Amino acid sequence: MILSCQNTQDKLNVEVYETSASGNSLTKLVDFSSDENQEEIIQVNLFPAQKKQTITGFGGAFTESSAYLLNRLTKDKRDTIIQAYFSSEGANYSLTRTHMNSCDFSISQYSYSPVEDDVNLEHFSIKEDKDDLIPMIKDAMKASTDGFKIFASPWTAAPWMKDNNKWVGGKLFPKYYDTWALFFSKYVDAYKAEGIDIWGFTVENEPLGNGNNWESMHYSPDEMTNFVQNHLGPKLEADGHQVKILGYDQNREHLKEWIDSQYKNEAASKYFDGTAIHWYASTYEIFPEELQYAHQKAPNKYLIQTEACVDSQVPVWKDDSWYWKKEATDWGWDWAPEKDKYLHPKYAPVNRYARDIIGCLNNYVDGWVDWNMVLDTKGGPNWFKNWCVAPVIVNPETDEVYFTPLFYTLSHFSKFIRPEAKVIEVENTDKDLLITAAENLDGTIAVVVFNEKENPKTIQLSLGEKNIKIAIQGQAIQTIVVKK
Template sequence: MLYKTLAFFTIGLMLSSCNTEDKLAVEVFETAASGNKLTEVTEFAEDEGAGVLILNPEQRFQTITGFGGSFTEASASLLNRLGPENRKAILQAYFGSDGARYSLTRTHMNSCDFSLGNYSYAPVAGDLQLEHFSIDEDREDLIPMIREAMAISEDGFKIIASPWTAPPWMKDNKDWRGGKLLPEYYDTWALFFSRYLDAYAKEGIPIWGFTVENEPLGNDNNWESMHFTPEEMTAFVKDHLGPKLRADGHSAKILGYDQNRGEELKDWVNAMYTDKEAAKYFDGTAVHWYGSTFDWFPDNLQFAHEKAPDKYLIQSEACVDAEIPKWQDDDWYWSKEATDWGWDWAPEKDKHLHPKYVPVYRYARDIIGCMNNWVDGWIDWNMVLDRQGGPNWFENWCVAPVIVDPDQDEVYYTPLYHTLAHFSRYIRPGAVRIGFQNPDDSLMVTAAENPDGSVVVVVLNQEASAKNFKLTLGERSTHITISPQAIQTVVIPSHNQSSQKI
């Protein structure tokens, strides 16, 4: 009798385990126009008629390099003006274990528009060996900001450095804006990159990679810039920059292009990767998003990947541009009111690419669209700006995820901060994008498997009503409801895959 009782008890445990294992264990975090801000949600409708979102971890794509934002003199100078508590809180929010956990970042070499003025680390004309090279301009703001972020970050982060221009004395127009690097200074400019790596390393700051030139197509000579054609940049990397970095023992990655994703992207990757001798020095391609407020140009991203499938494809800059930040007004970031540079200035043939847009959707759509088309890293622009959208010496006002009023020592975390954190906090470096089947065209989806085996799904609902879906992984599933106008990150712990159904 005792054996029968034990047998029935054991069978009961097995059936209970079986029922439990049919249920997919998840953690769900939501940011929504209605007020959730990375809020954990646990109540979902059991809608048997909902579409089934099926995950396929066996279908694997690119390895993720990271997500994050940029260290600029503008941001760093604002942190210097805040009280110590708010300064630390912002850096914790970006890099702390309870924050966005940024893992991929960018900074500028020499000045850019989001600097307090024009400067170069090589100010002395004719200094071919860069004997007067100095990064002293960065010691008051940029270097302390980066160091403090490094101290806060438990996992660390990669830094990409980008020049907006060589010093004017190396250029044909002798100006900060526009013009081209004179061929007689190609070797000196390559040396400049090597000296920069050495100088920052002495400060305890390793630089992971470079883009060769920020926006080599130019910006109408508005602020610091320097022009390259695809062929000129490729020749500079092949014959000067690549060999110089290798000769000096540097392993920093070299990313070419670094501008928008329109048809010109194809011209650049063709030039970079067709010549095999040049291609060996290029580690990848960098792109920006300013070509459209809604289109992530999937065909061009696919083209860039297919041209160099073993190289990085990193979105290196994005922001809500041509706008003054809205202060403590979450609703604006969820409304279709923002305009960009193209709203006023785009040529007529491109006007359709620049309608009014919803800032939150622009970010979420672009990151999801990029991930689903082989982009492995995504970097926002300034981490911190003031209520004017600066400081910016050219008055090129923009929006950042965190806005501050340094005079009042006040901080506003906009919905853009939470939008970025839905990706950066949960999809970690080394994650691999995985396949899925999504029957609901109104939901945008991407998914990745982290190095620890956890699976992360990000879902965007732009509709005015809640949506139900059934999430399935293997033989397990769960019902999920996403609010109207919302982003959700669904985290599936690794034990869901390692355990076997009885």
């Protein structure tokens, strides 16, 4: 039973779902009433008439590592994970990513174009994806009622196309620009033949490089703009592929220079449908000025967070409390320059996710995509041993599955804020309480509230003349679904 909010005409009709350090996991609350004796009531006002960006979706990435692990589980456990991510009863993911050629979260290094100097890509083949990756995507498609968008990202071209002839680093030879554009077109056709529609691409994962550690290929902003404007865009158009092209695809602190290049004139911006960003410059700082600049420069283009995870960290197994504690570090804790260390504090994993997604939505980001959906207890497999955390951790040796609090945190957004929803204006009198809201096409409003402090709070949620008081405990995230 849900506490009735329709006994009086001035009360909002809501449902409340909570994930908390005290043990709730996307739990539907029966009693969310507040302590009437509590002195401070936080006023939260919703303004659905003041609409912002349109939501593209929320989700995670199909990687070979995740798909490989699913194939090592029993069918029952595999199905449980797929349903949890993609069914309407689960997280209901609506926007996903995958990699073209291998990446660090692959079992080995490979390319769809392995034959040197195959300029016309006569030997192009996605056979490497057919054992693990494609079956995982197809299973997800079967589980999804609403369907989901999928975009693909290359980490690198085959070494023979690059000026250093290596998997890591280097740049694409200009003489192979047309070959590389053809590669994208052939990929769309190959996946279409498998029954999978590709919605879009990012031009290159992390074009500034990754410290020369795993698969990468470098572009300057103008080099990427040139490739898209004169090669990739025209090739996809000529071949009749109506897929989206997202530029950049790396950290937010350099966003302005890429935005300026992509949208410097009509000819440059024609083929860019939007921009992709990552959070690794800081999983604490949102970089709101950069995000707002990107929106103002191109208000009708996509701005999508395409990758995020708690990196450089081995997952903690079956200990929910760790995900709420200020113990996790990221790559910058050890490796960032001294001047940037303040951007990489120890910070609770749940807080990283909730804070970043809310901050992104409040600064014109329209999609947010996590990295690996499934990893093992080591944070892999990863050929480079670049261990990371995923929302779902598995032990294939014992056929065990652990849904971490990160899974439920992501679900607070993906399940309740659906594609084509409009982010709306919210007025909030407590700067420590993080809040965002979006109105769905069905008229429901999803309000996500994150209380990262330890003390409980009470909000009065108001929509026009109607309102309701709702208690949120310390270290908790709530989604409040406001119904008409």
